[in-house]
Amino acid sequence: MMTLKGRVVVPGVARGKLLVIPDNVSFYGELEKRDLSGKILLVEGTRGSTVAPYVIYRMCRRGVAPNALLIATRVEPMIIAGAVLAELVLVDSLAELNPGLNLQALQEYNGVDVEVDANSASLARITVPAIRR
C-alpha cells in the first residue's frame, strides 16, 4: 500500500478507480467527451479555458464527471470554480509533496480502488493499495 500526499483545494472524501493521465489535459473539447464516472482522475496539469467551469458542471449534471480530480502541478482558478460548482473533490501539488512522483509509472495502478481523504484543513491523503505484479 502507498499513500500520496496532496494539497486540499476543494475538500471532501472520495473513492473510485484510479485513472492516471500523465499529460496536461483540457476539459473543454477533450475530457468532456469521456465518461469518467466512478474514477479518481490523476493528471499532470490542466489547460485552463474560461469555459472549463461550465464543462465540469455539465459533466457532473450528465453523471460523467470523476469522483475526484488530482493534479500533480498547481491547479488553475477556472478548474477550482468548476470543482466548487460540481462539488468535485480537488487536490493539487502532488509532485511537490511526493518527491520522485512518476505519473508514467503510476499508470500501472490504473483501475485499482483508491481513496482520497481531503477532509483535513490542508493536507490530503490518497491511499493506493498494492497490486500484484
Added chain:
Amino acid sequence: MYLTQIEERMLNGEYGEAVRKAMEILVRIGEALGAPRLIPVTSVHVSGISVNNIGVEGVELIEWFARNGARVLVKRATINPMGFDLDGIMPRDSREWALQLRLLNAFRNMGFSTMVTCTPYDAGNRPGRGEHIAWSESSAVLYANSVLGARTNREGGIVALAAGITGRIYLWGMHLDEERMPTHLIRIVVKDDVRNDLYSGVVGAIIGSVVDGIPLIDEGYRVDEAGVRNLLAAAGAWGSLPLIYLPGVTPDYRDARSRCDTCERLEIDDREIKDFIERVGGYADENVDAIFVGCPHVNTSVLDYIMNKLEKCGGTKIPFYVAVGGHVPREYVDKGLRLNIRVVRGTCMVVTELSRLGLESIATNSMKAAFYLPRRHGVQVKLGELDKLVSIACGAHGG
C-alpha cells in the same frame, strides 16, 4: 484566508445557497492563489454569455443562481456579447435563440444590465482610477487597467459573476501595487504611415505573443482612441496580459516609466509589423467575401464615420458587418440596412455561428478577430485599416 463576519455568514449560507456557492468559489480560488483576504469591488463584467459556448447546462446553472437568491451587490454590472444579434439581422435558430433569451432573462433578474457588449466602458460601466473591479472579457480587462486605471485581473466569467453576487474579489495580482510594476520596456520604431488602427493592432498582437510580464511602451509612440482599443484587444487575444502602460494614456504612466530602467528591453520596427501581417493572411482587396469591423465593439463615432463614408458612395458593394453593443440605438441598424451594412447589436463574428453564413474569407482591421476567426471558424482573414476597408466596400471606382 481572513474573512470578515459578513463574509463568514455568506459562506455559511445565511444569504441563500447562491451567495454561499459564489463565496465558496472566491474563497477556494483565493486560498489556492495565496490571497490574504477579500476586497470590495464596485463593478463586474461577465463573459461566457453565448449559448453556443456554455450549452443548456450553462444556462440552467445561471438560472439556478438567479432562482436561489443571487442579486448584484455592485454599482455597475454588465455582460459580454452573446451568440446572436438583438435584432435578428444575422440568421438564428429559434430553439437556440429561445435559450439565449432565457440566459439574458436570468442575468436581468439578478440585476445585470443586459445591454450586451464587450466595451462596457461605452455603456455606463466605466470605473475610475484606482477602483477595484472584477471583469472577465480580455480586451475590456486591458482597457480597464491600461486606460481607466482601474484594477482587475483577467477573471473567468463565473468568477466575475461570483464577485457581482458577493460584491468581493480575492486580493491578488493586479489589485496589488507591486504586481502592476512594469517588467518590459517596449520601443516602437516606425515611420508615420505605420501608425493607423491596423498597425496598432499588430503592435498589440506582437507584444501579446512575446511578453510574459507587464509591458510599458516607451514615449514617442502615440495612437488615437481607436488605435488604443485595437492594440489592447489584440494583446489580450494573442497573449494573456492584463495591463500595458501606454504613453499619454495610462494614468500612472510617468511613475511606472521612472521605475522601468531595469526593465527587459524590446524593439518592434516596421518590418516586423509588416511581416506579421503577411504571416496572418496579408492585405485585404476586393476579392473577399465580407468585411467585418467591431472587435472590440465600435463606438457610435466610428459607426457614424463608416456610415457617412458609405452614404457618399451609395452603400457597400460587398457584405459589410459592423458589431456594436446593445446600448447603441436601433436606428443605426435601420440606417445600416439602407446602406446595405449589417449593424449587429450585442454579438460579434467571433462568438456567433459564422459557419451558417458560408463565408470563406473576411477582411478586418481587428487583430483580435484575426486571431479567433481562423481558429474558431476556419475562415481566412485579410487585413486592412478602416479607411482601406471602407474604400473596398465602396468599390474600386466608388471610393
